Amino acid sequence: MTTFLYSHAACLEHDPGAMHPECPDRLRSVLSGLDEEPFQYLHREEAPKVDLGKVEKVHKPYYVEKIIETVPDSGRVYLDPDTALSSGSVEAAMRASGAAIEAVDQVVGGNADNAFCAVRPPGHHAESSQAMGFCLFNSAAIAAVHARAAHGMTRAAVIDFDVHHGNGTQHSFEQDAGLFYGSSHQWPAYPGTGLESETGVDGNIVNAPLSPGAGSVEFRAAYERLILPALREFSPEILIISAGFDAHARDPLAQLNVQTEDYAWVTERLLEVASECCEGRVISLLEGGYDLNALRESVQAHVSALMAA
DSSP states (O other): OOEEEEEOGGGGOOOOOTTOSSOHHHHHHHHHHTTSGGGTTOEEEEOOOOOHHHHTTTSOHHHHHHHHHHOOSSSEEEEETTEEEETTHHHHHHHHHHHHHHHHHHHHTTSOSEEEEOOSSOOTTOBTTBOBTTBSSOHHHHHHHHHHHHHOOSOEEEEEOSSSOOHHHHHHHTTOTTEEEEEEEESSOTTOOOOTTOOOSTTOEEEEEEOTTOBHHHHHHHIIIIIHHHHHHHOOSEEEEEEOOTTBTTOTTSOOBBOHHHHHHHHHHHHHHHHHHSTTOEEEEEOOOOSHHHHHHHHHHHHHHHHHO
């Protein structure tokens, strides 16, 4: 199994400010974990910059232009109370989306079996014309739309196990029956979306909200009962994972009690579906995760499962 790892030093240059949870040390922790001996056989690639025309397949052109024009020469500009731009933010976001698209191309082209994109800022809260929740460009949605446009696919899926509902991905997918979005997340919690009753068109949205305090049993049941059966029925031609690790019991931003081994389990189950439906084509993108040690351990569990598929 050949697993590609995409990252870029520019992703460290997005600086949302002192004490902000979405800090550059998140990525440093992930990369240090993937420098350990079990991961020596990862195929490492630098994330390219995305073609902004491909970003505009998901985001409104005026929104993309606004993000670029708002970047400060120094300091930072806040787009909302949680989401900031620094001088390095646009290149970081372009590298994150570029990694996602290049990973799709390499996996579909057969050069990689699957891929993990260790990038930031995250993306799943970004809507077509709205930055929010630390997110600028929705790389998972961009990758899914690219897979269909560039590779003649009709069905692409995103599965999101971040503790926060990916309102941006749902927003981009909910009126397109060829795109599937499945999410497990805490509810109530930011951003306040993700009820089970939100089903999109033709049932292409599947939400599995989890109550504060829920742990391994509830997390796994959400996949066995709801998400995995619906994903199998949709039968995607490519599977993209929004891999947020902030449902972990040690994470400070929410109140779920998911354990490190649950991330290995859910990755293995998703890989099984991908093997059945889409020749194992899986691309994973880093989303949340804010306890540095839990994040490193959880990414290691996730990538180990990708490498063992």
